[in-house]
Amino acid sequence: MTQPILELKGVQKGFGSNHVLRGVDIDVAPGRSLVVLGGSGSGKSVMLKNALGLMTPDAGKILFDGKDVTKDQGKAREAMRSRVGMLFQSGALFDSLTVWENVAFRLLNADGMKRTDAKEQAVETLKKVRLGASVADLRPAEISGGMQKRVALARAIITEPDLIFFDEPTTGLDPITADAINDLIIEQVKALGAAAVTITHDMASARKVADEIAMLFEGKIIWRGPASEIDRSGNDHVDQFVHGRADGPIQPAL
Template sequence: MIANGKAGSVPKIEIRGLTKAFGRKQVLRGIDLDVSPRESLVVIGGSGTGKSVLIKCVLGLIEPDSGSIKVDGEETVGLHGEERERVMRKFGMLFQGAALFDSLPVWENVAFGLMSADGVGRHEAKEAALRNLAAVGLGPEVGELYPAELSGGMQKRVALARAIARKPEIIFFDEPTTGLDPIMADVINDLIIKCVGSLGATALSITHDMASVRRIAHRVAMIHEGRIIWQGPVGEIDSTGNAYVEQFIHGRAEGPIKMPVRPL
């Protein structure tokens, strides 16, 4: 389990009244959410409920329509240019599909941010990349391969090595175990715990995988129709008394969550 943050500390991420619509579709409807320093918060919810939009707003990839997103107490909504870059320096990201550059060898993928954003020379960057690959259980020979030569699990490991390469203070995980078999998924969960813990980082994840939730989360928040409908310690997720949470975590077709299905 990732080391938890201290109670009463200033939130690492503080979200208030966050809204976002795309045309007539209201995706976020007033999100309030805190993530404490060194805490691992996992956001769960069905497809299309706003999980990915929430993370993209925090990352600054999408501008919210209204609301506040503070990082270390600093308002980040509306930041651009150098001010946005300064905040982004605190972030690391593991994308759902790994999002590796096919044309670059693995070590350059891992070192991409070090070279492009931090100006680190190729020799030093390669050494750092190999250290980060070792941290996720991959040898130096993997650094010379290309992403197409890797299995899905290895690609996830490389993506994790890239996410931690710049020693971020906050790491975002977008469906980190999607597409992996249960054993490899557990390996990735273990590596997330290890890597985030060794950095003393804060983690904000979104996932459908309840096994992953139970392994990596301190707290869980469930989003439904653009609102947080429950949040609490992961140990309380089986006794919430919330019909939406119970239906989701047990994967039941019957319940208050209605999935849109087109007739055949």
């Protein structure tokens, strides 16, 4: 069996009396695309932040390429992050920098690449996400939401990572732009041969980008299977979520 690029084993995380993650067990194999579904407040983002090392779990382990990285800091953490890309829900582009400086941020700051070379590479990567060189010198505030997502995707893939996290990649986009972003994600992830972990509650997006789908509910993974079987999961929680029904075992987050 192939060694997973990422494994979460019994990961728990709470904030005071709010136990968000109650023992998450999940893994993703190299080159595979895993989508984690879950309602608002189900802990998807907390799970992702723990996997990235932005939060430290209260219990459990996180293994990256077989190595325990749960408590890694400093150089060890940087070594892991150099192999990981991340597309944030809001894009999280730096307002004070131009589009190309955002895309080439890691090259300029962590890798110490010359600005001319970094800009050239950034413009090449922008082309991969269907953005022309004309946007390179604009500020993030000067481009549309859909273009900002593309820039954020370019920033996530520029270093050709082994694993890319996507946090609600289509949130806030119209259906056509969302579909275009999904297509770009599939195209770029396949081109890189990278593994992808996407958290979303957008079923159209999940069906399109996933090889496998998992469902997070009350801090645990309650179902996992091939994307093609999501409609035959045999799990009431999954069925309710997939069909977007208010009635069922999952109570709406009101």
